[in-house]
Amino acid sequence: MTTGASLSPTSRLGTPTAPPPRRALTRRSWGRLLWWVVLLLGIAYFVLPLLATFQVSLGTRVPFKAYTNTFDDPRFWSGLAYSAFCAVLTIIGSVVLIVPTAYWVRLKVPRLRPIVEFVTLLPFVVPPVVLVFGLVSLYSRKPIALTATDAGSTFLLVAAYVVLSLPYMYRSVDTGLRAIDIRTLTEAAQSLGAGWPTIIVRVILPNVRLAVMSGAFLTFAIVMGEYTIANFLFRPAFGPYLSLLGRDRTFEPAAVSLISFGLTWLAMGAIALIGRRSRGRVTVVAVK
DSSP states (O other): OOOSSOOOOBOTTSOBOOOOOHHHHHHHHHHHHHHHHHHHHHHHHHHHHHHHHHHHHTOSSSTTHHHHHHHHOHHHHHHHHHHHHHHHHHHHHHHHHHHHHHHHHHHTOGGGHHHHHHHHTGGGTSOHHHHHHHHHHHHSSTTOOGGGSHHHHHHHHHHHHHHHHHHHHHHHHHHHHHTSOHHHHHHHHHHTTOOHHHHIIIIIHHHTHHHHHHHHHHHHHHHHHOOHHHHHTTOOOHHHHHHHHHHHOSSHHHHHHHHHHHHHHHHHHHHHHHHHHTOOOOOOOOOO
């Protein structure tokens, strides 16, 4: 029987455990404090410019007049719709190009992976103005004069956006493929009689859906704010409209920036919601 002394805490095995030292508690407290400081600085970095832009958009005389003028401008809706249309086409083209390529490289020719990664990183090296100058110089004359028609110019614009989206889409898809066992899935699908198109569409693509969505978010944001390529191709996109608006008016550019920011996030949220609802268990079935 022990008296006059406090018992130290014991573990389940009956052995006494020492309390954590004060230095560890101090380091943990300072770590939490530093984490909160970084979080608050990050929030301030993103929120304060938005608040400043909102204050500028209110103007000095009639509040929210800039927003009503923006919504009444038909060029705003036409430019926004055109950029959204190009963004959807760019996402589709990027998925069709990147998913089979990344899958085939990882499955059949892993030695070519460094070369493919280097090619997909070239948009970071080649400026958009150089890219669009090469496209205009090549496709503004016969035999393939695509810039002579609106459809051809839109096709060139989407093709250029697909090139710009290569680093983001390829990295996202490659990360998603790394997280699954594509060789086992491919062998299982082939044993059930599935061909290559069926394997990619019904087996691989559903398993990398979240990775594709991540690349689609970045692609959508890039297309909605791109200016150089659309301006040189004389396309009625949202970026050139915003630039022209800033030359003529004072408060409307700030209002349009906030509106486009909100609409972009709403569209990205809708894409994420669709991706979550369509998420399901992947089943490989026999193909007759």
